[in-house]
Amino acid sequence: MSELAAGHGSESWRFVNSNSASAIGILSFAFMCHHSSFLVYESLANNTQQRWNKTTHISVAVSAVLSAAFAISGYVPFTSFVQGDVFENYCWRDDLMNACRGLYSLTILLTFPIECFVARGVLETSFFSQQQPLSFTQHALLTGTIAALVMLLALTTDCLGMVLELNGILVAIPLAFILPGLSYIRVLEGPILCPEKYQAWGVVAFGCVALLAGLVTLLMNLDSLSECSHGKQMEYCFTDFNGTLEPVVF
Known part of the structure; x- marks a missing residue:
């Protein structure tokens, strides 16, 4: 299969290309967990700053290693053919990948409510602060409404790459770099340009550059943004026998 799916030329192995800015956004989206910070912090026993630092550093480090392992193992077999959803690169008759698709769907089903x-917590605090605690009916209705709206929005497209790229550039980069840095600068006492805030300014500057570069790349590639396989099998899943296309069994 690797011979059929191999990419063409050295372009497949170029580390940096014109879509690097979009890749930064996608990576930012993958590591976007700021919204869960308070929940995780409150769940820690003896939640001191030292324990919080240890928890976050270990978690991010392990996540980075796993992400790199999956990214490399997903890209190497397919190179230039790789899709935003790597499962689309595998043929329908691949029983092992079909089992993996089922397990992945189960994982999403169980993690989506988190x-x-x-x-839900933000909405309850913002709009129902005078009615706390909410009744079970209100609680269930709000939860169901959020889940239904998100599901309906998700059903509007099957291009995972496009979703990751848009969310990464327009949402994840500001949330990961710009807003936290500005918040730190605002909260920390002292002049705006004091040495203690230089690191935060560096993070904000990086986020602004990545955001602008991502927007430029997004506008330049707007026509090809929605390109994906749309569930169709890749060309290497077929072979020519007597002038007809037949699925290749791996």
């Missing part, structure tokens, strides 16, 4: 908890 993201809804944060949104």
Whole structure:
């Protein structure tokens, strides 16, 4: 299969290209967990600053290693053919990948409510602060509404790459770099340009550059943004026998 799916030329192995800015946004989106920070911090036993630092550093480091491992193992077999959803690169007759698709769907099904908890908590605090605690009916109705709206929005497209790119550039980069840095600068006592704030300014500057570069790349590639396989099997899943295309069994 690797021979059929191999990319063409050295372009497949270039580390940096014109879409690097979009890649920064996608990586930022993958590591976007700021909204869960308060929930995680409150769940820590003896939640001191030292324990919080240790927890976050270990978590991010492990996540980075796992992300790199999955990214490399997903890209190497397909190179230039790789899709935003790597499962689309595998043929429909691949039983192992079909099992992986099922397990991945189960994982998303079980982790999706966790993201809804944060949104629900924000809405309850912002709009129902005078009615705390909410009744079970109100609680369930709000949770169901959030989940349904997100599901309906998700059903509007099957291009995972496009979703990751848009969310990464327009949402994740500001939330990961710009807003936290500005918040730190605002909260920390002292002049705006004091040495203690230089690191935060560096993070903000990096976020602004990444955001602008991502927007430029997004506008330049607007026509090809929605390109994806749309569930169709890749060309290397077929071979020519007597002038007809037949699926290749791996």
